Amino acid sequence: MEMLCTLRSVTEAQRGALLQAPERLEDFLDDDEDFGDAKGGAFLELDIGEAWHALQYLLTGTAWEGSAPLDFLVRGGDDVGDIPSDEGTARVFAPAQVKALATALKDVSENTLRRRFDPAKMQAQDIYPGTWDEPPEDSDPLEEVLSYFEELQKFVAQVSRRDGALLVHIG
Template identity: 85%
Template sequence: MEMLCTLRSVTEAQRDALLQAPKRLDDFLDDEEDFGDPKGGAFLELDIGEAWHGLQYLLTGTPWEGSAPLDFLVRGGVDVGDIPSDEGTARVFSPEQVKVLASALREVSENTLRRRYDAVEMQAQDIYPGTWEEPPDDSDPLEEMVSYFDELQKFMAQMGKRGDALLVHIG
């Protein structure tokens, strides 16, 4: 089973609703038309697929820990709660936390990510998806991580400017 990561903007009202009714997460994730900004703006979404664990490692130097706020892909925020097991995990971050995270991501350089990339070590650390030494096709995992990181920086900067809360869903 693939574990894919989606980052999505949420309003504070949506954040509160998800915390009160975690079993509605699937409905929330599937409803792309009715969950826009009440002021007329559209929600933002970034799908980083299987890259979430590699990015966590490159941002923090650890598979499951690291320092806040850069450990946000696997830790932090508020756990949405008891969601059905096949839905994965979901955590939400406040607009203030999003602004701090956007600022922290701006401070991370591409060179830092490149220095931390070590396919042998990532394989040994069991970083998902576990194909670091032998990628499944002609892709370059490092370049893929750098590309996702660039998108992540832009996404979080835009969310910070808008004052959005954040939902991180891995499932």
């Protein structure tokens, strides 16, 4: 089973509603209709696919630990619960946490990420998807992860500018 990561902007009201009724999480994630944010704009969504664990590792230097806020892909926020149909999990972050995350991501240099990229160490630590020691077929895995990082920086900054909350779903 693939483990993919999607990030979605949510309003503070939606964050509160998900925490009060986690059983509605799956319906919320399956909602393809545009729902508005607090300022009347459409929700934002970013799919980082299988790159989530590599990003976690490059941001924190660890597979499952690290310091907040940069460990947000695998830890932190408020747990909304598990999703039975896809065996996934979701966590939500309050607007203040999103602002701190946007600042922290802005301060991460590409050189730091490049220095931490070590396919042998990533394979040894079982960084998903676990194919780091295989020769790349048609793309450079580091460049692909760096591309996702750039999109992640932009996305979180945009959610922060909207004073939005953030939902991180891995499943």
